[in-house]
Amino acid sequence: MVLDLTVKSCEMIHKQYALLKLTQKDQLPEMHAGQFVEVRVDNSSTTFLRRPISINFIDPQDNTLWLLIQVIGDGTRALAELQVGDLVNVILPLGNGFSWPIKKDQPILLVGGGVGTAPMLYWGKLLKQKGYNPSFLLGARSKNDLLQLSDFAAFGTVYTTTEDESHGVKGYVTNHPMLKEGDWQRIYVCGPKPMMMAVAKEARGRKIGCEVSLENSMACGVGACLCCVEDTVDGNVCVCKEGPVLDIDKLKW
Amino acid sequence: MIKERNTSVKLGNLVLKNPVMTASGTFGYGSEFTDFLDLNQIGGIIVKGTTLHHREGNPYPRMAETPSGMLNAVGLQNKGVHYFIDHIYPSIKDIDSNIIVNVSGSQVEDYVETARLINELEGIPAIELNISCPNVKQGGMTFGVTTSGAEEVVKAVRKVYDKTLIVKLSPNVTDITEIAKAAEASGADSVSLINTLLGMAIDAERKKPLLSTITGGLSGPAVKPIALRMVWQVSQAVKIPVVGLGGVMNGQDAIEFMLAGASAIQLGTANFIDPAVTIRVINEIEEYMIRHNVSDINELVGALII
Ligand SMILES: Cc1cc2nc3c(=O)[nH]c(=O)nc-3n(C[C@H](O)[C@H](O)[C@H](O)COP(=O)(O)OP(=O)(O)OC[C@H]3O[C@@H](n4cnc5c(N)ncnc54)[C@H](O)[C@@H]3O)c2cc1C
Ligand SMILES: Cc1cc2nc3c(=O)[nH]c(=O)nc-3n(C[C@H](O)[C@H](O)[C@H](O)COP(=O)(O)O)c2cc1C
Ligand code: FES
Numbered sequence: 001m002v003l004d005l006t007v008k009s010c011e012m013i014h015k016q017y018a019l020l021k022l023t024q025k026d027q028l029p030e031m032h033a034g035q036f037v038e039v040r041v042d043n044s045s046t047t048f049l050r051r052p053i054s055i056n057f058i059d060p061q062d063n064t065l066w067l068l069i070q071v072i073g074d075g076t077r078a079l080a081e082l083q084v085g086d087l088v089n090v091i092l093p094l095g096n097g098f099s100w101p102i103k104k105d106q107p108i109l110l111v112g113g114g115v116g117t118a119p120m121l122y123w124g125k126l127l128k129q130k131g132y133n134p135s136f137l138l139g140a141r142s143k144n145d146l147l148q149l150s151d152f153a154a155f156g157t158v159y160t161t162t163e164d165e166s167h168g169v170k171g172y173v174t175n176h177p178m179l180k181e182g183d184w185q186r187i188y189v190c191g192p193k194p195m196m197m198a199v200a201k202e203a204r205g206r207k208i209g210c211e212v213s214l215e216n217s218m219a220c221g222v223g224a225c226l227c228c229v230e231d232t233v234d235g236n237v238c239v240c241k242e243g244p245v246l247d248i249d250k251l252k253w
Numbered sequence: 254m255i256k257e258r259n260t261s262v263k264l265g266n267l268v269l270k271n272p273v274m275t276a277s278g279t280f281g282y283g284s285e286f287t288d289f290l291d292l293n294q295i296g297g298i299i300v301k302g303t304t305l306h307h308r309e310g311n312p313y314p315r316m317a318e319t320p321s322g323m324l325n326a327v328g329l330q331n332k333g334v335h336y337f338i339d340h341i342y343p344s345i346k347d348i349d350s351n352i353i354v355n356v357s358g359s360q361v362e363d364y365v366e367t368a369r370l371i372n373e374l375e376g377i378p379a380i381e382l383n384i385s386c387p388n389v390k391q392g393g394m395t396f397g398v399t400t401s402g403a404e405e406v407v408k409a410v411r412k413v414y415d416k417t418l419i420v421k422l423s424p425n426v427t428d429i430t431e432i433a434k435a436a437e438a439s440g441a442d443s444v445s446l447i448n449t450l451l452g453m454a455i456d457a458e459r460k461k462p463l464l465s466t467i468t469g470g471l472s473g474p475a476v477k478p479i480a481l482r483m484v485w486q487v488s489q490a491v492k493i494p495v496v497g498l499g500g501v502m503n504g505q506d507a508i509e510f511m512l513a514g515a516s517a518i519q520l521g522t523a524n525f526i527d528p529a530v531t532i533r534v535i536n537e538i539e540e541y542m543i544r545h546n547v548s549d550i551n552e553l554v555g556a557l558i559i
Contacts, residue, residue: 001288001289002289002527002528002529040526040527046320047318048318048319048320048321048322048323048473048474048526049318049323049525049526050525050526091528216313216314217314217316218316219316219323219325219522219525220279220285220524220525220528221525222281222285222286222528223281223285224279224280224281224285224286224524224525225278225279225281225316225325225327225525226278226301226310226315226327226330227315227316227325227327228313228316229310229313229315229330230313231312231313235309236309236310236330241285
């Protein structure tokens with residue numbers, strides 16, 4: 001559906017990231033973790049298409065939808081500059097979202113790199129709420145790029161890696177011993193493509209089921225234009241509709 | 254008493270309840286948009302380009318945003334006409350709009366066979382013959398860029414197709430009126446224009462093209478002035494009705510195309526910004542009619558004051 005949501009707050013977390021909280025009078029519609037929204041960026045004259053942004057969190061208490069935004073161009077910059085009370089036109093919820101694991105007693109690992117940590121917060125919450133046992137492995141360049149750490153900690157153990165060793169293990173998420181050693185039932189991952197590829201390889205090697213959340217560039221967001229396709233074992237699939245979450249068994253990488 | 258206003262227009266024998274259609278490749282099969290609007294209110298729905306055989310399309314990346322528009326290089330990804338007939342047609346045939354299939358191909362025989370098969374479908378009152386797609390290596394556009402190519406394919410399809418035949422023209426030509434006249438002389442009931450303009454985008458930092466195919470088709474508001482000029486020129490050159498498209502975003506744009514000579518319009522890229530844009534445009538056209546005291550929409554077609 002298309003909604004005009006109101007900005008409840010918009011704060012820069014760190015110089016490159018903004019946390020945008022949106023609300024409306026009516027109860028927000030039901031949304032699943034791993035789904036995304038398409039935001040119309042009215043306050044940037046150079047941004048023509050909508051911008052796909054993951055659902056970072058739904059807070060039922062104050063009826064807010066959280067979007068975690070990394071500023072990389074005009075569109076995301078304009079979103080980070082929104083003011084309390086501004087109206088934002090969004091299409092939501094889009095895409096499939098993560099699939100539920102099977103066993104409640106075996107732990108689950110949620111891996112996020114950079115702003116790819118965004119969908120993992122809500123997924124961690126839903127998993128915990130349903131009685132699963134999630135842990136998080138979050139990677140970033142430096143400790144300032146590790147976002148929402150205390151929010152994550154409420155839903156499970158948090159492991160971190162940083163490239164400059166300012167927090168957690170030095171290097172990439174694939175350097176973390178927990179990825180290689182943990183008794184994971186299932187791994188979910190979102191982040192830069194090389195990172196997702198490396199985690200997928202590790203999961204395959206250890207025969208652990210794994211889902212990745214892709215960020216192919218999009219136009220329509222609803223499966224109509226066929227711009228966002230990923231080449232899979234079933235041929236081209238629309239990441240916006242049949243994804244963004246795909247099982248690594250479907251991927252060609 | 255509220256005065257009854259006529260918004261219905263004709264393309265050959267095809268009657269549209271209003272002049273607003275959706276452009277091929279931008280509206281899927283309509284079903285993708287049922288969360289946002291009532292398909293039954295739309296004048297015509299032109300579904301994704303359909304070829305005789307399955308096509309995987311071009312590799313990703315297929316899209317690049319550009320100032321006030323976008324480039325695409327989808328390359329006619331579709332499952333082929335047989336799949337369409339067996340799996341898609343049954344679910345869309347009863348929509349109370351005109352479901353029109355956009356027919357593409359790389360050889361005359363493929364166009365003919367696809368058109369022949371679609372001719373048998375009772376729920377499809379028209380086809381739009383795409384002789385203008387810039388995203389297929391072989392054929393496609395080559396038919397649309399010469400008068401002899403256009404004549405060859407339109408004549409051949411006309412022989413097997415007896416319902417409304419709309420021919421979609423390429424803007425990537427020196428004189429679009431020549432191609433339009435050739436289509437008319439070969440039996441087209443209507444021409445639609447424009448398809449996308451061949452363009453290109455480069456990532457300077459990486460020194461690489463943004464599309465896997467290097468070049469792609471430009472659409473959106475960026476192309477509107479060109480589309481408007483071509484609709485104007487073509488409507489002066491042919492007697493058959495013209496369908497205008499290229500950058501229509503709202504009711505005012507739609508009216509501009511009609512004043513330039515279009516009997517109907519299509520919305521393409523606009524669907525990506527506002528998935529309910531068709532309904533908004535239908536309403537805005539009616540508001541314009543009220544404001545200008547127009548009782549029959551056909552009075553607006555070519556009504557440009559010079
Ligand atoms: C399903 C999905 C979920 C996403 N979730 C989030 C999120 O939660 N938070 C967030 O900050 N971002 C997210 N993104 C990415 C976000 O959509 C882009 O960063 C945004 O569209 C960039 O817009 P811009 O105008 O700021 O930058 P632009 O000016 O459009 O782009 C700046 C640069 O980044 C490149 N670029 C932009 N988008 C992409 C892309 N999708 N893939 C590869 N390169 C790209 C451009 O080519 C350009 O070089 C998501 C993307 C998808 C598809
Ligand atoms: C993603 C995309 C896919 C398209 N696919 C087709 C197609 O399959 N067949 C066709 O005739 N035109 C196709 N087009 C062209 C549009 O139908 C239309 O002619 C063009 O986009 C100009 O209109 P617009 O500016 O309103 O989008 C496509 C355009 C886009 C953006
Ligand atoms: S973005 Fe249009 S099909 Fe996915």
